Amino acid sequence: MIIGTDIGGTKINFACVQAEEVSGGVISLKTPDNIQGILDVFFEGIGNLACQNNIKAIGIATAGTVDLENSKVTGSTGNMPDGYDSLELKKILKEKFSIPVFVENDANAAAFAEFKTGNARGHMNTITLTLGTGIGGGIIVDGRLLRGRTGAGAEVGHMPITPQKKRKCTCGSWGCWEAYASGTGYAVTAREMAEKIPVEKREGILKEKKIPELTTYDIISGLNNNDPFAIEVHNMWEEYLSMGIASLINIFEPDSIVLSGGMAKFINYEVLNSKVKERVIMQATLLLPAKYENFAGLLGAAYLAGEKFNL
Amino acid sequence: MIIGTDIGGTKINFACVQAEEVSGGVISLKTPDNIQGILDVFFEGIGNLACQNNIKAIGIATAGTVDLENSKVTGSTGNMPDGYDSLELKKILKEKFSIPVFVENDANAAAFAEFKTGNARGHMNTITLTLGTGIGGGIIVDGRLLRGRTGAGAEVGHMPITPQKKRKCTCGSWGCWEAYASGTGYAVTAREMAEKIPVEKREGILKEKKIPELTTYDIISGLNNNDPFAIEVHNMWEEYLSMGIASLINIFEPDSIVLSGGMAKFINYEVLNSKVKERVIMQATLLLPAKYENFAGLLGAAYLAGEKFNL
Numbered sequence: 001m002i003i004g005t006d007i008g009g010t011k012i013n014f015a016c017v018q019a020e021e022v023s024g025g026v027i028s029l030k031t032p033d034n035i036q037g038i039l040d041v042f043f044e045g046i047g048n049l050a051c052q053n054n055i056k057a058i059g060i061a062t063a064g065t066v067d068l069e070n071s072k073v074t075g076s077t078g079n080m081p082d083g084y085d086s087l088e089l090k091k092i093l094k095e096k097f098s099i100p101v102f103v104e105n106d107a108n109a110a111a112f113a114e115f116k117t118g119n120a121r122g123h124m125n126t127i128t129l130t131l132g133t134g135i136g137g138g139i140i141v142d143g144r145l146l147r148g149r150t151g152a153g154a155e156v157g158h159m160p161i162t163p164q165k166k167r168k169c170t171c172g173s174w175g176c177w178e179a180y181a182s183g184t185g186y187a188v189t190a191r192e193m194a195e196k197i198p199v200e201k202r203e204g205i206l207k208e209k210k211i212p213e214l215t216t217y218d219i220i221s222g223l224n225n226n227d228p229f230a231i232e233v234h235n236m237w238e239e240y241l242s243m244g245i246a247s248l249i250n251i252f253e254p255d256s257i258v259l260s261g262g263m264a265k266f267i268n269y270e271v272l273n274s275k276v277k278e279r280v281i282m283q284a285t286l287l288l289p290a291k292y293e294n295f296a297g298l299l300g301a302a303y304l305a306g307e308k309f310n311l
Numbered sequence: 312m313i314i315g316t317d318i319g320g321t322k323i324n325f326a327c328v329q330a331e332e333v334s335g336g337v338i339s340l341k342t343p344d345n346i347q348g349i350l351d352v353f354f355e356g357i358g359n360l361a362c363q364n365n366i367k368a369i370g371i372a373t374a375g376t377v378d379l380e381n382s383k384v385t386g387s388t389g390n391m392p393d394g395y396d397s398l399e400l401k402k403i404l405k406e407k408f409s410i411p412v413f414v415e416n417d418a419n420a421a422a423f424a425e426f427k428t429g430n431a432r433g434h435m436n437t438i439t440l441t442l443g444t445g446i447g448g449g450i451i452v453d454g455r456l457l458r459g460r461t462g463a464g465a466e467v468g469h470m471p472i473t474p475q476k477k478r479k480c481t482c483g484s485w486g487c488w489e490a491y492a493s494g495t496g497y498a499v500t501a502r503e504m505a506e507k508i509p510v511e512k513r514e515g516i517l518k519e520k521k522i523p524e525l526t527t528y529d530i531i532s533g534l535n536n537n538d539p540f541a542i543e544v545h546n547m548w549e550e551y552l553s554m555g556i557a558s559l560i561n562i563f564e565p566d567s568i569v570l571s572g573g574m575a576k577f578i579n580y581e582v583l584n585s586k587v588k589e590r591v592i593m594q595a596t597l598l599l600p601a602k603y604e605n606f607a608g609l610l611g612a613a614y615l616a617g618e619k620f621n622l
Binding site: 144155246255 | 435436450452453455457458459460461462463464465466467469470471472473474482483484485550551554557558559561562563564565566589590591592593595596
């Protein structure tokens, strides 16, 4: 029995993992806004798991980057509290629980879960993308996680997909894939496209709402009503999405790319496949939905801990 | 002693490789326009090497894709003769020479040479780019070549860098990095930029030549004379170059990217570094010139054969 946990910006999830399954349900607690709070919640969550007295290791998936030794956080993201960018998770938890601890970036852990027991099972080369407010990725090359020089690799959201310095990315650069193909990018595209339509020609959802207030949700619901503008925006989004996916296929020639995250459920796979196939050299890579959504990270972290400590 | 060879569209090179060096010079023969001719030249070249009676293995770097078993060509490029796309190199050469044969794609072999004994020595994560009429790449992840599902990975030249369907790539797609940042792309950029300048404002090299006849060479020589138009074109090229390099850095977080090929010698590293740094999350990746140019492929193939057969 291994504990799998996932520390994100809004929630911390905990579960007991055994025989490649969550055993006894997932405990989900709100992420506190300070480091001590996060540790307290961590101890509380583990204390409430049914398997707490029978565990061999703890696997932690976390937002931010993790060192090559899989022991501590080395870089944070905007939605984590101050001080999280150097949190010695392994050291702190080992002292408290006296069992082995393994830490991995959440997108990497999620990719590992899809590879081990999810929809990319048996695919020795596979990438899992998380399409949400940003775009994250975890990459498996020949059955192993690609981590890079310090563990900060797989930042696939930050491939530039246009030379235009028009959309600034959260990373400080311009024209990143994430700025176009994430949920945030989706709404920006909608507003940009709407601005180009003369007022007298604005119909459907464009009559109902002011342009600066258009959201991704508006377009998706318009799409469900066959709104022509929504269809156009969605098509553009799938075009942007296909660009980064094609880059990854041309670079990695993977067996599959798994699409997870809030935006993934809006993908029309037939359309996306045809757009991607126009852009790739090798045609056999499968585009697949994720098997796991919210619990991919904790499962993957538990699997990785199991492999690391031969459990 | 291992024979290293490199089969390209214009030349086939041969050398004896020992103790991480070419021993006794390189034999270079013209590539024939048919398969039988290539094999004949191959036998001739090996027959003329001083080490021919004292070799343990043959390593072959070749244009095109190579199967996962490193035994045969599985896909060709436009400049190789018909039938090259399924050439059973290992089988044919093993029958002739009765020694182990190892086949690898030329860009992969070149990257391996730079990694083993070249300017990326000791860099466990490194990429070697070949900037010529196209853009090729070989990628080392944790000390091993990234090959993909069938051996056709590392096609880094075909990352889309613009959503505009304006420049068609040799691969059939649009907007590939190679269509902008290769030598061919360089000249296209020059002509496109020149067309936008009104006739009466065309100066320097733009007065000397008709736009459709502008070549990469013209711009480079203009650059050496501080021609303002040439400077502008070159700056745009380095911008395009920085986009693909930034994608690779964000994805692989490598120790280094080695720049080889005919176009690499025109890079201003200070300018390129500053453009790349604007676009990447992690700043430590080194941009380096290649140690080997023409002989990287045959050296890498010999090293790979040595590793494979424990020589």
